Amino acid sequence: MYRRFGYHRIETPALEDIRRLQGGEGGENEKLIFQVLKRGLDDETAAGTRTRDLVDLGLRFDLTVPLVRFYAHHHAALPTPFRAFQFAPVWRAERPQKGRYRQFHQCDIDLIGDASVLAEVELIEATTEALDxxxxxxxxxxxxxxxxLSALAAHVGLEEPAWPGFFIGLDKLDKIGWDGVRAELVDKRGLPAAAVDQSRTIIEGLIGLDADKVADRLADAVPALPEAVVADMATTVECLAELGRTRAVGWEFDPTLVRGMGYYTGQIFEISHPKSSSSVAGGGRYDKLVGRSLGKDIPACGFSLGFERIVDLITEAPARSALAVLFEPDVPISHALERARQSRAEGRETTVVRRSGKLPAQLTRLEGQGFTGVVHLRDAAAVEAERPLGGVR
Structure with a gap:
């Protein structure tokens, strides 16, 4: 699907330099890194040795950090803009539960080198089409x-050091409600109650907006918000509204959406589903992250699908057409292989299987393994037609 949009697959190593993974931009995920000991260590270490002195590598917790390193090393040979997608495992030291795993797969799509909201809109359209x-x-x-979010925090009078805690509290709104958010921000983090209450009033006035109302309401709610930010959001929602007229794509401006990664610099987005307690995809713009490796900032934007969460939502197995070429002991193997070769040339999934045991029982086993048809070769001279096995799944 992503190839249709002009994206090309790349692969990056599972292991990364621990300093890169712990660069301070991975948010809470940096606490969940599986760290790898240096090679050649003695069985025992001296008392007082720090853990960080024993570690030089770690397993990647997402695919964005490795992508940035890949781009920094190869940018001179890559096109601008650079469109890439990855499908690979990542690791986090989670407490395993439904929707959260220690090893899971992500499918990332990224556009590097385009500063316009073409990147955001294209990534969203491609990802929703892939889900469809x-x-x-x-x-x-x-x-x-x-x-x-930064302009909102400044508008209600919060000092910049308090912004990260403010954002973390807002991000919990869908789980603990406004009373819980207020208790965390005021009672636990010591933020001014007046600032928290004012932010709630502003946020509630921005929920449920139509596409043609987003820009004006944003500008009115936070007057110091740069015009470019308002214009970018207006363009994005306009494009999504247009997309929604041709496909079943819902959208909403959610002023409480934060995203946990510290490297986001602009628009952020998630895809939710009514049967999933967590988002099935998420991403955003990270214009400063490439500069940490390259020495100069490069505009970049990405979207990531959580593969296991998607699998949990698929209620029906995809249609499959699989043929078993079943051959008797007297039939030459070369004949069975030739018959299978013909089937594969027609685009069929085909497996060669020796005849054994009672035929009805073997056919039942083949059906249970997902085969939808069988060709039974009784001798080398006969031309055997395909027979269906059960219903086509």
Whole structure:
């Protein structure tokens, strides 16, 4: 699906330099890194040795950090803009539970080198189309912007050192409600109650906006918000509204959306589904992250699908057409292989299987393994037609 949009697959190593993984931009995920000991260590270490002196590598916790390193090393030979996608495992030291795993797969799509909201809109369209292709419908794209959140925090009088805690509290709104958010921000983090209450009033006035109302309401709610931020959001929601007229793509501006990674610099987005307690995809713009490796900032934007969460939502197995070429002991193996070769040339999934035991029992076993048809070769001279096995799945 992503190839249709002009994206090309790349692969990056599972192991990364621990300093890169712990660069301070991975948010809470940096606490969940599986760290790898240096090679050649003695069985015992001296008392007082720090853990960080024993570690030089770690397993990647997402695919963005490795992508940035890849781009920094190869940018001179890559096109501008650079469109890439990855499908690979990542690791986090989670407490395993439904929707959260220690090893899981991500499918990332990234566009590097385009500063316009073409990147955001294209990534969202490609990702929602990919979800549609596997039968995940009835999704909602939630949008916000880190620049809006920063402007909101400043507007209600919060000092910049307090912003991260303010954002973390807002991000919990869907789980603990406004009373819980207020208790965390005021009672636990010591933020001024007046600032928290004012932010609630502003946020509630920005929920449920139509596409043609987003820009004006944003500008009125936070007057210091740069015009470019307002214009970018207006363009994004306009494009999504237009997309929604041709496909079943829902969207909403969500002023409480934060995203946990510290590297986001602009628009952020998630895709939610009514049957999933967590988002099935998330991403945003990270214009400063490439500069940490390259020495100069490069505009970049990405979207990541959580593969296991998507699998949990698929209720029906994809249609399969698999043929078993079943041959008797007297039939030459070369004849069975030739018959299978013909089937594969027609695009069929085909497996060669020796005849054994009672035929009805073997056919039942083949059906249980997912085969939908069988060709039974009784002798080398006969031309055997395909017979269906059960119903086509």
């Amino acid at each position: 292709a596997v039968g995940i419908t009835d999704t909602t794209v939630r949008l916000s912007d880190r620049r809006f």
